[in-house]
Amino acid sequence: MATADSSIGQPAEQVAGGRPRRGPRLETLLPAGLTVLVALLVLYPMGMVVFGTFWSAAPGQPGAFTLENWRSVLGDPVTFEVLLTSLAIAIPRTLLALVLATVFAWCIARTNTPAKRLLEGLLVFMFFLPELPWVLAWMLLGAPNVGLLNQWLGALVPGGEGLIDVYSYGGLIVLGAARSAPVLFLFIHPALLAMDATLEEAARMAGASAWCTVWRINFPLLLPALLASGILSFVVAMESFEIPQLLGTPANIFVFTTRIYDLAYGGHVANFGAAMVLALILLVLTGSLIVVQWRLLRGRAYTTVSGRGFKAQPLDLGAGRWVAFAVILGFFVVFGALPMVVLLLNSFMELSGFISWEMFTTQHWANALGREEVLKSIRDTLMVGIAAATLGVVVSLFISYVVTRTTWGGRKVLDMMAWGPWAIPGLVMSLGFLWAFVWLPIYGTLWVVVLALVARGLPVASRFFTSTMVQLSAELEESARVHGGSWLRTFLRIWLPLLRPAVIGAWILLFVIAVRVLDVVVLLAGSGVRMLSVDIFLWTVTGRQEAGSVLALIQTALVILGYVAVRLIARRTLQQPAS
Amino acid sequence: MKRRDALLGLTSLAAVTTSARAQDKESWDQVVAAAKKEGVLVWSFFGAPGAATERQAKEFEQLYGIKVELAPGRTGDFEARWNAERAAGKASIDIRSSGSPENRRLAARGLDQPFGTLPAAVEPGVPWILDPLVDVKAGNGHTLMTSAGGYYILVNNKICPPAGGPRGYKDLEDPKYKGLIVLSEPIGPSPGSRWAAYAWKAYGDDHLRKVIDNVKALTRAEIEAPKQIARGEYGIFIHPTQVGAADIWKLPKPHPFRLVVPDDGVMLLFGGTSLLKDAPHPNAARVFMNYALTKSAQQINADDPGGPFIRRDVTPKVPELAHFATAKPFPNNPDTYEFGSKLFFEWSAKAEPYLRAAGLKK
Numbered sequence: 001m002a003t004a005d006s007s008i009g010q011p012a013e014q015v016a017g018g019r020p021r022r023g024p025r026l027e028t029l030l031p032a033g034l035t036v037l038v039a040l041l042v043l044y045p046m047g048m049v050v051f052g053t054f055w056s057a058a059p060g061q062p063g064a065f066t067l068e069n070w071r072s073v074l075g076d077p078v079t080f081e082v083l084l085t086s087l088a089i090a091i092p093r094t095l096l097a098l099v100l101a102t103v104f105a106w107c108i109a110r111t112n113t114p115a116k117r118l119l120e121g122l123l124v125f126m127f128f129l130p131e132l133p134w135v136l137a138w139m140l141l142g143a144p145n146v147g148l149l150n151q152w153l154g155a156l157v158p159g160g161e162g163l164i165d166v167y168s169y170g171g172l173i174v175l176g177a178a179r180s181a182p183v184l185f186l187f188i189h190p191a192l193l194a195m196d197a198t199l200e201e202a203a204r205m206a207g208a209s210a211w212c213t214v215w216r217i218n219f220p221l222l223l224p225a226l227l228a229s230g231i232l233s234f235v236v237a238m239e240s241f242e243i244p245q246l247l248g249t250p251a252n253i254f255v256f257t258t259r260i261y262d263l264a265y266g267g268h269v270a271n272f273g274a275a276m277v278l279a280l281i282l283l284v285l286t287g288s289l290i291v292v293q294w295r296l297l298r299g300r301a302y303t304t305v306s307g308r309g310f311k312a313q314p315l316d317l318g319a320g321r322w323v324a325f326a327v328i329l330g331f332f333v334v335f336g337a338l339p340m341v342v343l344l345l346n347s348f349m350e351l352s353g354f355i356s357w358e359m360f361t362t363q364h365w366a367n368a369l370g371r372e373e374v375l376k377s378i379r380d381t382l383m384v385g386i387a388a389a390t391l392g393v394v395v396s397l398f399i400s401y402v403v404t405r406t407t408w409g410g411r412k413v414l415d416m417m418a419w420g421p422w423a424i425p426g427l428v429m430s431l432g433f434l435w436a437f438v439w440l441p442i443y444g445t446l447w448v449v450v451l452a453l454v455a456r457g458l459p460v461a462s463r464f465f466t467s468t469m470v471q472l473s474a475e476l477e478e479s480a481r482v483h484g485g486s487w488l489r490t491f492l493r494i495w496l497p498l499l500r501p502a503v504i505g506a507w508i509l510l511f512v513i514a515v516r517v518l519d520v521v522v523l524l525a526g527s528g529v530r531m532l533s534v535d536i537f538l539w540t541v542t543g544r545q546e547a548g549s550v551l552a553l554i555q556t557a558l559v560i561l562g563y564v565a566v567r568l569i570a571r572r573t574l575q576q577p578a579s
Numbered sequence: 580m581k582r583r584d585a586l587l588g589l590t591s592l593a594a595v596t597t598s599a600r601a602q603d604k605e606s607w608d609q610v611v612a613a614a615k616k617e618g619v620l621v622w623s624f625f626g627a628p629g630a631a632t633e634r635q636a637k638e639f640e641q642l643y644g645i646k647v648e649l650a651p652g653r654t655g656d657f658e659a660r661w662n663a664e665r666a667a668g669k670a671s672i673d674i675r676s677s678g679s680p681e682n683r684r685l686a687a688r689g690l691d692q693p694f695g696t697l698p699a700a701v702e703p704g705v706p707w708i709l710d711p712l713v714d715v716k717a718g719n720g721h722t723l724m725t726s727a728g729g730y731y732i733l734v735n736n737k738i739c740p741p742a743g744g745p746r747g748y749k750d751l752e753d754p755k756y757k758g759l760i761v762l763s764e765p766i767g768p769s770p771g772s773r774w775a776a777y778a779w780k781a782y783g784d785d786h787l788r789k790v791i792d793n794v795k796a797l798t799r800a801e802i803e804a805p806k807q808i809a810r811g812e813y814g815i816f817i818h819p820t821q822v823g824a825a826d827i828w829k830l831p832k833p834h835p836f837r838l839v840v841p842d843d844g845v846m847l848l849f850g851g852t853s854l855l856k857d858a859p860h861p862n863a864a865r866v867f868m869n870y871a872l873t874k875s876a877q878q879i880n881a882d883d884p885g886g887p888f889i890r891r892d893v894t895p896k897v898p899e900l901a902h903f904a905t906a907k908p909f910p911n912n913p914d915t916y917e918f919g920s921k922l923f924f925e926w927s928a929k930a931e932p933y934l935r936a937a938g939l940k941k
Contacts, residue, residue: 060666250796265655
């Protein structure tokens with residue numbers, strides 16, 4: 001096994017002639033310790049899922065070894081039909097989201113588009129919106145003939161009331177892409193910010209056109225971020241459940257996840273084994289995408305930040321900057337503000353979806369804010385969110401460091417493991433977490449939820465850090481080590497300041513995931529733990545959408561609060577003189 | 580002589596009955612004392628905590644000093660969690676309340692346990708819609724029936740005016756309703772399954788095919804569907820419960836919809852409560868199950884618009900939604916263990932190919 005000495009570079013004390021230390025150093029323990037931790041958080045629950053496919057009952061229940069689950073799923077033509085349908089939706093959805101996110105990020109990071117901070121804030125805000133109420137709001141807005149948007153269009157254009165139909169392939173693709181684009185923006189924007197503008201200037205001085213510069217300079221440098229976010233977006237699209245469940249089913253569109261739901265929850269008898277086989281098929285599909293990513297990035301350098309500093313000079317779009325501003329603002333108005341307004345109005349209506357003065361009431365807000373259960377949900381959600389985001393950032397940061405900055409033999413395995421929880425649909429992964437963590441002494445407490453959320457957030461946060469780290473030159477670390485800095489000191493003094501924007505971004509991302517995610521917590525949050533996401537889901541699906549809207553707005557407020565607090569802390573930290 | 584013997588007999592019977600009652604009272608007091616010692620009850624139920632569940636939990640806490648922890652969840656979530664906990668020896672849930680098919684399935688797999696004699700269940704003179712002990716008395720497991728409800732047909736007045744609209748389930752096969760119906764997906768434990776299972780049994784394959792041919796869309800958003808009817812997205816919804824339809828009663832009158840109480844009978848659904856195997860607080864569970872049948876607890880259910888209840892001596896909040904308590908039941912109702920659950924399974928076995936043949940599902 002390779003040691004960290006050989007993998008993390010020359011130890012400082014040898015280079016600087018310092019006294020050799022006894023015992024294992026932090027950098028020696030780090031890769032191995034991380035692997036054990038990630039194995040516990042990821043492999044163990046995934047192992048339960050794999051075991052579940054070969055067991056005739058749920059793990060822990062009396063049963064026998066069987067291949068029946070595999071046989072029944074692979075022998076069922078429906079499996080391949082829904083796989084094709086899922087691909088037919090996920091591929092265009094991913095491409096559309098990627099194009100939107102890249103254009104938005106490029107305009108905001110690299111051009112003189114007006115009000116960039118406002119636009120960035122609006123896109124980040126869209127990422128905060130909870131999915132289930134957002135989809136329900138779109139059912140009100142985009143239902144054929146009677147949807148609010150269709151009614152407005154009908155008043156403007158003859159026959160306009162039939163223009164929008166959310167219950168269609170188009171609806172699933174466009175709304176799915178609108179959900180994904182703000183997340184992808186969060187990935188691509190930092191990578192574009194970190195890009196040295198002198199490279200673009202050099203290209204232009206050499207006579208390259210603006211498009212040529214984008215294609216030959218920007219695009220190749222962005223490749224790691226684009227690939228990481230593209231794969232992530234594809235996996236999210238394949239895993240998406242709420243949108244196809246609510247908008248696809250009425251249009252007779254059934255996808256992989258609705259099939260998994262049918263098998264695991266839809267029947268009289270839960271067929272978890274077959275559902276898990278489907279989940280593993282998805283794992284193989286997405287796992288192969290990661291291998292493709294490795295192959296594409298292998299042997300190429302993406303360093304844009306080195307010891308010589310860089311400057312970011314915005315590109316002048318001329319009058320086109322106002323077009324860019326209008327497009328991004330329009331995207332926010334249609335896909336962010338509009339459903340949010342519906343959500344807000346719903347929370348003040350006697351009956352969700354029937355918006356009029358005579359239905360106005362403040363009763364749902366009074367009920368929600370006056371209930372001890374809701375206050376407990378808010379408390380628990382905040383505690384879980386902060387703990388999961390903080391722990392998740394630390395673990396992901398070290399994973400990305402080992403994967404990108406070392407030659408440690410097991411780093412690809414570590415990278416693959418960290419990807420695991422995202423490659424298996426949450427509906428099934430949550431069972432893996434449950435079966436794995438129910439044996440731990442912390443089961444039934446907030447901490448078991450935190451552990452599962454850390455695992456669930458690993459792929460996102462580690463991809464986030466990885467795509468930023470590959471842009472940073474090794475010479476920064478090497479020079480610190482040459483001058484006698486220990487590995488830890490180098491990490492804290494060189495890496496952390498350079499990664500500060502990514503750390504802030506990843507923390508916010510993980511906090512939002514922790515506060516919003518439903519599938520992981522729905523099984524682990526027992527009677528002693530209340531989570532807002534579970535309450536919103538249960539209230540919404542059991543007919544209390546007005547109360548669900550109140551909770552969704554409270555949840556959004558919490559996320560924004562977390563975002564603002566972190567940004568303020570980050571700003572204050574940046575203003576403090578380095579010690 | 581005969582008269583003296585008869586008198587003696589009556590006296591001794593009365594003495595025995597009084598003594599049995601006294602004994603029952605004494606043993607129930609012991610159950611209550613043990614329950615208070617346990618101090619906590621974990622109550623899992625289908626759906627979200629609502630006004631009724633929270634009010635019942637609070638009232639129960641006030642009456643007995645036993646804390647009620649609410650553990651809401653769908654059938655699949657509950658089963659996944661409870662099975663895992665039991666495998667790890669950490670079962671945390673005491674009772675599960677849901678639609679009777681779910682409770683009966685627990686019973687069929689031996690996953691419930693006897694709850695003994697509950698004073699409220701044997702109280703004389705209570706006008707039950709269904710005997711809460713119907714399954715127990717028949718030897719079909721240990722489900723206590725704690726609520727009852729009915730299904731109706733919901734119709735949009737504009738799309739489907741009353742003059743030519745359906746009056747019962749049989750009418751739905753008429754081709755004039757083609758493209759007007761939204762159907763709760765009739766697979767698994769859904770309201771649509773209940774309709775399909777009963778209609779298939781009563782009217783046969785041909786009827787079911789004709790109705791399914793009239794269906795425009797399947798839905799899994801059964802709570803949203805009544806609103807879609809009220810908004811005019813669809814003409815007819817099969818199959819709202821009175822709880823599902825209750826929401827749209829908040830709309831100002833005249834309502835743009837109507838609830839059709841089918842002339843061929845109301846399909847009933849009973850809600851059960853099971854004392855789960857390995858329940859950590861079995862005595863608290865028994866006391867709560869007893870409480871759930873009292874008039875006070877049942878009135879709390881009935882206070883929710885469309886809330887299900889099993890005693891006729893309560894006052895429903897919206898009387899139009901409470902026809903199930905008095906209307907003619909659909910053929911083969913009430914929902915019995917033999918008929919309801921077995922038929923459900925029979926229907927489930929053929930539901931998917933049926934819908935695929937009709938082009939409604941891949």
